[in-house]
Amino acid sequence: MKTMNNAVIETRPQFVLERSDFNRLIEILHEKGYQVLGPRLRDGAIVYDELESGGDLPAGWTDEQDGGTYRLKKRNDEAIFGYAVGPHSWKKFLHPPQVRLWKARRKDLKIEVAQEEQPVSKKAFIGVRSCELHAIAIQDRVFLQGPYQDPFYKLRRQNAFIVAVNCGQAGGTCFCVSMRTGPKVTDGFDLSLTEVLEDVRHYFVVESGTELGAEVLAALPHNAANEKEKTSAEEVVKNTAAHMGRAMDITDIKGLLYRNYEHPRWENVAARCLTCGNCTMVCPTCFCMTVEDTTDLEGEHAERWQKWDSCFTTDFSYIHGGSVRSTAKARYRQWMTHKLATWIDQFGISGCVGCGRCITWCPVGIDLTEETAAIRGSEAPGRKEDPHGNGNT
């Protein structure tokens, strides 16, 4: 597994693509047989959906984000990636909300199961942020590196072409700098872009991360970037890094949460949490799913589906006799402890990439950076044991 954290950033050749030539990228990907997916305006938000052409991109729009707040706003320029991240993540394409796994028919009490044929569909993702690349890498660990693999996920993953973007602006709930997941894209992309807006010029500094990326770039009008253009691109990322909306102290975060299963703060947050599950739906790494078995009315055909699930429902932990986590306190604690602590033991990496979606899309503005800080700031003295006996990361 490639680790993107603290990776040595190799210098890749940088090129310049003018804004006027950018729409050509989408055309080329279409010509190569890709369904092109990227940001566009819908329902008062910037969402990820199919792009017919460059005209679908949210040029000149940005978003304002804070706990429980998301608002679109016009920019003073025509930036096409001038927003942070919206309610969607690429998870909806790589780990879709609903997947049929198999169909079966029964005749004369004899059952025949036929695995769902997965159409090989090539998808190109335009505008993948660094935090999102890390989120994809995290889901790769979940679905591809355990004792059992999800072969459908693998197929979707293999057929994805990734055009990453270095963030030109930090959102109000962003904290990728704390999580060491951005804002600079370092790895895991086919092409990466930095959008540069100058007084009279609008262009992109481009790097290719794979041979396929280089091939697509070669088909686009481009020039080698000069020092000034490279410096301008670097400044964009530096400026973003300096303006994070949030920060989280992750020092021994695993030990902190393992030691504080009984911290009174959980009661405090439970009094605000609506257990709606929004945070799990918008989270780009939350992978939990349920399995549904159904039949048609005649009882001759059956299907199995996997669907996104949320640890905030009481059904999630139901075993005969009741739910294991019946209180909101237990469910919030499960989510946050999983995200920031037990995930590290399970997959060798944190489950949080600092994208801030769970903060923005929480209807009551619960902020995990605030919750962890509250626990850290009021840890009972002498509470030095953790129930897993391995507190230090």
Place this chain on the structure above:
Amino acid sequence: MTHPMVPRLWWITRRRRETHDTFTVELKPSNGSSEFRFAPGQFNMLYIWGAGEVAISISGDPNAPGSLIHTIRSVGAVTRLMQKLKSGDEVGVRGPFGSCWPIEQAVSGDVIFVAGGVGLAPLRPAIYHVLAQRKRYQRVVLLYGTRAPADILYARELERWRARFDAQVRVTVDHAAGGWMGSVGVVTHLIARARFDPARTTAMICGPEVMMRFTAMELEKRGVPAKNMHISMERNMKCALGLCGHCQYGPSFICKDGPVFSYERLKPLLAIREV
């Protein structure tokens, strides 16, 4: 590549009523293929047409892989339908999954099995194995507690094991009407009367969580080291592959890291509510 969520189909060849809510099914593969190899303590995902899938421990003899045996208590929507299964019906099987009882680690020491209710079913393969290889172990103790005399699982087998000169088998019930001349009380009360050498005893415990916890605490008082005690955990399970997230228990996935865990590993978490 076959998706690991696709079940294989098995016929029910025998169905036996165990108690009013518990029954045992014996399965053979529908396509006539091979044996079913598993380790004691492992489980399968059983699918019943259209209704759903449930995790059920394997309760047959690991050294007789010709048939697959499951003892099921009907407590939910899927298991209640399973209670209606009869010979010739087809079910889907995925497995075997999970960790197993420490039957090798226990060799040349004393072994104590403590079971509560239907918790005897996941322990039965380990009991079969230990009794079949009786000479490799020192003392063998089986303590079984259940609600009432009518709920005693595998009663005939318990009687047979109890008749052996090389095993201590004790049964207790929580409550009983007249006519029951056996022991009444919780299973932990039987521990004091069992003879074993705590320092070199391996304990395998299966039953409701609270029963396992109190049993382990009692055994610990007798001097059995926490690392030599093993318990089998139950949580909601949807995939058994470590992919659906439902069976998480702190950092563990019950399906792939368990269901059998050393008590030492889980002890601190067991004391916390609603983990």
